[in-house]
Amino acid sequence: MAPTIGLFVPCYVDQLYPEVGWASLRILRQVGAEVEFPREQTCCGQPMANSGCAAEARPLAERFLSIFGRYDQVVAPSGSCVAMVRHHYRELLGDRPDLERVASRTFELCQWLVDVRGVSRVEGEFRRKVGLHKSCHGLRELRLGKSSETVGAPYDKVQQLLAPLRGIELVELARADECCGFGGTFAVAEEAVSCMMGRDRLADHEKAGAEVITGADVSCLMHLQGLARREGRRVEVMHVARILEGARLS
Amino acid sequence: MSGRDDILRALRRAAPPPLPLPEWSGRAMRFDDPVSSFLKSVAAVAGTPLRVPDLAAADAAVRGLETWTRARLTASLVPGVGRSSLDLDSVGAPQDLRDLEVAVVSGAPAVAENGAVWIPGSRLGRHRAVFVIAEHLVLVVKAEDVVHTMHQAYDRIRLERPGWGCFVSGPSKTADIEQALVIGAHGARSCAVVVVG
Amino acid sequence: MSAGLPVPPGQHARAAARFVANEVRAHRHDAAGWHLRSNRDRGAGSVPEWEALREAASAIKAHTLSRLADYLEEFERNARQNGIQVHWARDGAEHNAIVHGILAGHGVARVVKSKSMLTEECGLNPYLEARGVEVTDTDLGERIVQLLGEPPSHIVVPAIHRTKEEIGELFQRRLGTPAGLTDPTRLTEAARHHLRQKFLSAQAGITGVNFAIAETGGVVVVTNEGNADMGTSLPPLHVACMGVEKVIPRARDLGVLLRVLARSATGQPCSVYATHFHGPLRGGEMHVVVVDNGRSAILARDAFRRSLSCIRCGACLNTCPVYRRSGGYSYGATIPGPIGSVLSALRDPRAHADLPFASSLCGSCSDVCPVRIDLHHELLAFRRELSGRGLVPLGKRLTMKLLSLVMRSPRLYALAGRAARFLLRRAPWALRLGPGAAWARQRALPSGPAASFRELWDRQASAEKGGLP
Numbered sequence A: 001m002a003p004t005i006g007l008f009v010p011c012y013v014d015q016l017y018p019e020v021g022w023a024s025l026r027i028l029r030q031v032g033a034e035v036e037f038p039r040e041q042t043c044c045g046q047p048m049a050n051s052g053c054a055a056e057a058r059p060l061a062e063r064f065l066s067i068f069g070r071y072d073q074v075v076a077p078s079g080s081c082v083a084m085v086r087h088h089y090r091e092l093l094g095d096r097p098d099l100e101r102v103a104s105r106t107f108e109l110c111q112w113l114v115d116v117r118g119v120s121r122v123e124g125e126f127r128r129k130v131g132l133h134k135s136c137h138g139l140r141e142l143r144l145g146k147s148s149e150t151v152g153a154p155y156d157k158v159q160q161l162l163a164p165l166r167g168i169e170l171v172e173l174a175r176a177d178e179c180c181g182f183g184g185t186f187a188v189a190e191e192a193v194s195c196m197m198g199r200d201r202l203a204d205h206e207k208a209g210a211e212v213i214t215g216a217d218v219s220c221l222m223h224l225q226g227l228a229r230r231e232g233r234r235v236e237v238m239h240v241a242r243i244l245e246g247a248r249l250s
Numbered sequence B: 001m002s003g004r005d006d007i008l009r010a011l012r013r014a015a016p017p018p019l020p021l022p023e024w025s026g027r028a029m030r031f032d033d034p035v036s037s038f039l040k041s042v043a044a045v046a047g048t049p050l051r052v053p054d055l056a057a058a059d060a061a062v063r064g065l066e067t068w069t070r071a072r073l074t075a076s077l078v079p080g081v082g083r084s085s086l087d088l089d090s091v092g093a094p095q096d097l098r099d100l101e102v103a104v105v106s107g108a109p110a111v112a113e114n115g116a117v118w119i120p121g122s123r124l125g126r127h128r129a130v131f132v133i134a135e136h137l138v139l140v141v142k143a144e145d146v147v148h149t150m151h152q153a154y155d156r157i158r159l160e161r162p163g164w165g166c167f168v169s170g171p172s173k174t175a176d177i178e179q180a181l182v183i184g185a186h187g188a189r190s191c192a193v194v195v196v197g
Numbered sequence C: 001m002s003a004g005l006p007v008p009p010g011q012h013a014r015a016a017a018r019f020v021a022n023e024v025r026a027h028r029h030d031a032a033g034w035h036l037r038s039n040r041d042r043g044a045g046s047v048p049e050w051e052a053l054r055e056a057a058s059a060i061k062a063h064t065l066s067r068l069a070d071y072l073e074e075f076e077r078n079a080r081q082n083g084i085q086v087h088w089a090r091d092g093a094e095h096n097a098i099v100h101g102i103l104a105g106h107g108v109a110r111v112v113k114s115k116s117m118l119t120e121e122c123g124l125n126p127y128l129e130a131r132g133v134e135v136t137d138t139d140l141g142e143r144i145v146q147l148l149g150e151p152p153s154h155i156v157v158p159a160i161h162r163t164k165e166e167i168g169e170l171f172q173r174r175l176g177t178p179a180g181l182t183d184p185t186r187l188t189e190a191a192r193h194h195l196r197q198k199f200l201s202a203q204a205g206i207t208g209v210n211f212a213i214a215e216t217g218g219v220v221v222v223t224n225e226g227n228a229d230m231g232t233s234l235p236p237l238h239v240a241c242m243g244v245e246k247v248i249p250r251a252r253d254l255g256v257l258l259r260v261l262a263r264s265a266t267g268q269p270c271s272v273y274a275t276h277f278h279g280p281l282r283g284g285e286m287h288v289v290v291v292d293n294g295r296s297a298i299l300a301r302d303a304f305r306r307s308l309s310c311i312r313c314g315a316c317l318n319t320c321p322v323y324r325r326s327g328g329y330s331y332g333a334t335i336p337g338p339i340g341s342v343l344s345a346l347r348d349p350r351a352h353a354d355l356p357f358a359s360s361l362c363g364s365c366s367d368v369c370p371v372r373i374d375l376h377h378e379l380l381a382f383r384r385e386l387s388g389r390g391l392v393p394l395g396k397r398l399t400m401k402l403l404s405l406v407m408r409s410p411r412l413y414a415l416a417g418r419a420a421r422f423l424l425r426r427a428p429w430a431l432r433l434g435p436g437a438a439w440a441r442q443r444a445l446p447s448g449p450a451a452s453f454r455e456l457w458d459r460q461a462s463a464e465k466g467g468l469p
Helices: A011-016 A018-030 A046-050 A054-068 A079-093 A097-104 A109-116 A136-141 A157-162 A191-208 A218-230 A240-244 B002-014 B034-044 B055-064 B150-156 C012-021 C023-045 C050-065 C068-081 C092-105 C117-122 C124-130 C140-148 C164-175 C184-201 C227-233 C253-265 C295-299 C305-309 C315-319 C321-326 C337-347 C364-368 C375-388 C394-407 C410-426 C435-440 C453-467
Strands: A004-007 A034-036 A073-076 A106-108 A129-133 A212-215 A236-239 B048-052 B074-076 B102-106 B116-120 B136-142 B163-168 B190-196 C084-089 C110-113 C134-137 C204-207 C211-213 C218-223 C237-243 C273-278 C285-291
Touching: A004 A018, A011 A018, A011 A218, A011 C410, A011 C453, A018 A034, A018 A073, A018 A109, A018 A240, A018 C453, A046 A054, A046 A079, A046 C375, A046 C394, A054 A079, A054 A097, A054 C375, A054 C394, A073 A079, A073 A109, A079 A097, A079 A106, A079 A136, A079 C375, A097 A106, A106 A109, A109 A157, A109 A240, A129 A157, A129 A191, A129 A218, A136 C364, A157 A240, A191 A218, A191 C012, A191 C321, A212 A218, A212 A240, A218 A236, A236 A240, B002 C068, B002 C084, B002 C295, B034 B048, B034 B190, B048 B055, B055 B136, B055 B190, B116 B136, B116 B150, B150 C253, C012 C023, C012 C321, C023 C253, C023 C315, C023 C321, C050 C068, C050 C253, C050 C305, C068 C084, C068 C211, C068 C218, C068 C285, C084 C092, C092 C117, C092 C124, C092 C204, C092 C237, C092 C285, C110 C124, C110 C184, C110 C227, C117 C124, C117 C237, C124 C134, C134 C140, C140 C164, C140 C184, C164 C184, C184 C227, C204 C227, C211 C253, C218 C227, C218 C237, C218 C253, C227 C273, C295 C305, C295 C337, C305 C337, C305 C375, C315 C321, C315 C337, C315 C364, C337 C364, C337 C375, C364 C375, C394 C410
Parallel strands: A004 A034, A004 A073, A073 A106, A129 A212, A212 A236, B048 B190, B074 B102, B102 B136, B136 B190, C084 C285, C110 C134, C110 C204, C204 C237, C237 C285
Antiparallel strands: B116 B163, B163 C273, C211 C218, C218 C273
């Protein structure tokens, strides 16, 4: 019996970027996963938690556990939401067996594909020059890849899934994993620095020749796309699930 | 006195449960040829590395340095290498060394990973200022005193108590103006390191 | 004016916006910090066992913090045996009085001082100057900001916010260098001559302390310029100021700590000078002033205790994308950047309630910290602290309460989502008002899809149902 996966589609993905949710669903089904989308889900509570409002985040954390507790695994196309569940729910709810169970079985999409499903072949094509934006939560919390600050053998699970695509050219950035500046409420509370950070990322990608900027977190991409569109930059912004949804993974 | 008691009391009250002190037993970097790596490190920190077979050759090498040949006021605390143009013991105040152009000093151990040389105060004679007030510094070390890393350096060092000691790695420098590296800040403007043996 | 002036605490977002508005300066400052970060990467990368070293450095500090009082007593005992006089100061005021008392007792009117963030924290310079003591900061960057009458904006590179043109102009005014001289080498040369006179005529040298060794009763001071050595080898009186957290158990622990310090700060394998003081100059005196000033209170906090492990390398400042683009002054604190934000907020949460939010929580700081302080998590934890104390702005609190309410009800959530999408499609101008303005001023709004994921899921589910025979 294949494990049943509960698909967690973060609130802003659900409402504003449903195509990313669908792409994730297609990918999971394509590799043979049994996927359910529990309708009662809403939000993991990260915006409240990141504002320090633990009391407001706690009920949402409890909701998440009760909704997703029944699944063998939980997969979400969002590094930051998954990091919230895996690493920060403990700060809200303390040490609890039910939390431990769910947290240890909640994965970001690429993390699940590589670490759990063991995907080793990606057959498909994407004939574009692509800049990979390494979102901070995915990188430094979930360790989807080695951060540029740490010393060790390089690896990157997102890159690992993209690299085999025929025709894809992953460009080399000057700053491989500098923050885009979204940071949740930071994006509006520190608007000036946030936008300068985002623009600097866009300039880096542009200089490296990226036609498409991709990443595993819609929040970062939303911020980068917002800046790019306002400035009339031609670069496209696509979530990694959208790039992979046409491919055959095994 | 009560300030001391208050502070210690506050620190004891605040202390978390005890945590162990680790012994560094990790695999530290090792060099196939530590002396050669030491010389490379000296060059990397803008020092001037020199390798000579014996003390006589060290003397010749030091006297051959351009900074030496141009100098009038020199001091050597290494018998057989260079010479002192003044009697260091009869210098009354360290400030009187202000015009010293070259100081020759010995040290041990020497650290391959970073080009540093440990100079115990007892090797500096009457005024330890001699090593930093001189325009140019020459460090003489023995090849057998070269170690791989700082861990081994601390294994070998005997801290003089009371006393003074200093790791010196290359000439003084700063990058405080637009991160532009400038060699020669307040200490020596150049640092020749002579490895003997 | 062009460098941006120091601001009072609590204004990071506003001050940062002003900093960013000067694009040339902001990019230059950002590039300067990144340059240091890149050098750090190279230095760290050259040590295969780097991550193990960080772990060891972290463990040494954590262990020491669990026995701080014992180690300080051991340090004092051994220091006294070396002929060093040890004083204790509960706060900055006591520290200043003690230092001044030592100087006054020797009739000292001219002092040279090497870099000490602790003395900045205590406001030592103005205290001494008000009592007739001339204090010359001798680190080049510190001397520059001292002559400019401004505080340091970085803990390792104090004048990182100043251009060579500005420094050239300053030196022309104060040191008599030729007009238009901007070459860093020649400016440094001028500073060397100028400060040499100060070293030679100084009656006392004040230094900070990088590490105080309990086992041997000595203090270690680390510089690249040699200014601490000039300042302590010429005048007979040495006063070393240290926070209680600077003590370490044994000399051999320096093997770990000195290997990570300079590499983290500038990428160099070690600093040029690492001086170990175990007593006064012959015929001189050496004093160590041990200072609490709020550190024991931090030690008591489980969530923030580890911030006392800081060895003041500055790596977190250099890597912080926010610090690089807002400049040290925006923080309104003695120490800016990630570590400064934690320490300042701990010292005065009300005054510095803005600082834990002056971060995108990217975590880069935690990954560069040589003693593995979990900086970004401490910043997040402090946000909870602020919320608990009612120090999070009302607007934000109300927004989160409202959001939480909506998110607890799938129906309300779906309704709110549909409404937002409708506005995005039909009346985006409405969303550009009020809170939406901070997004929409510089960024396009997302488009509003006609259907959310769950609406599409429902349709597919009902279509499948409908399609079943």
